[in-house]
Amino acid sequence: MTSADLTELLRASRPVAPDALRERVRAVAAARPAPSPFPRFRVPRLRLVVPAVAATAVAAAGLIAVVRPEHQQTQVRAAKQLTHGAVREAAPPTTTAPVFGAASTDQAAQSFGVGAAPAPTTGRAVDYQAQIGIEVKDAAALSSATGRAQAIARDLGGYVVSVEYASADTGNASLTLRVPTTRVQDAIARLTALGTITSQQVQIQDLQEQLDQLARQIAVLRGRIAHITVLLSNPALTAERRAQLEAERAQLQTDLRSVRAQSTATSHRAALATIQLTLTTKEHSATPAPSSRIDRTLHQAGRIITWEGIALLYALVVAGPFALVGLLAWFGARLRRRSIESRLLARSP
Structure with a gap:
């Protein structure tokens, strides 16, 4: 027996559903609502997770706010003791x-x-x-x-x-x-x-x-000025050499006036x-009254919740596009599966 003969035999001997079963399937199909092309996405577990996460965040904020002010108050007291005790x-x-x-x-x-x-x-x-x-x-x-x-x-x-x-x-x-x-x-x-x-x-x-150093500078400058004055008294100096010494003495006198002004000041x-x-x-x-422990706790809890909200918003901004792409892919796969099921049901005799 060839494969073609076997195939024909299998097709000829395929099971046939009875008429009662066919009627029942048609009744069920007629009573079942048509599937929506955009099925509603239900995540019942998320309703339980969100309150649990919120409660945990509030509890953590309260605990940190209660413990942290005491630590800061201790540091402030220690700093005040160090400041007022410095003699x-x-x-x-x-x-x-x-x-x-x-x-x-x-x-x-x-x-x-x-x-x-x-x-x-x-x-x-x-x-x-x-x-x-x-x-x-x-x-x-x-x-x-x-x-x-x-x-x-x-x-x-x-x-x-x-x-x-x-x-x-x-x-x-x-x-x-x-x-x-x-x-x-x-x-x-x-x-x-x-x-x-x-x-x-x-x-x-x-x-x-500083005064002693300025006094030494004054003494050095006065000595150099006196030395140049003695050199200028020599009549055998050339005009070029005399002009050079006079310029040097003028600069030294300017420096001397500056150093003397610093010494005077x-x-x-x-x-x-x-x-x-x-x-x-x-x-x-009068020193303002310190805030109560409840006020400090509420203030710290508000700051912590604010920072947690900022972090959550940042995570949504970063992960939002990826989540949207994943959601669209899930909807597409589900619609494709529905379409395949509809075609299979339509082909059945």
């Missing part, structure tokens, strides 16, 4: 200014006394700068303290560089005073008596080495100390 001794030979910290601390009170300040280095030129914060009772006391501070500077042989006074808007006054360095301790003691000390800082920078800087005085009233210097 150091001056080192005159160095060029970096040492800082003497807040006079309100017990350590500062024991070292220098309340309102006291370190004395300038004896026998050396220094740049003495002080910043003082004073709190007074009200606007009337602020006006009186401002006038008295200016009078103190003049009484000690100094002068007032600048004054900024505003009692209505900010309730403070800022003064820059220059007083003789030899009397700066008296000035600070009298200024701190105007009210309650809120801050006190002193910086001392050594200027003696440095000496003036060492002779007068600079005091920055800030006066404030109690109603304007």
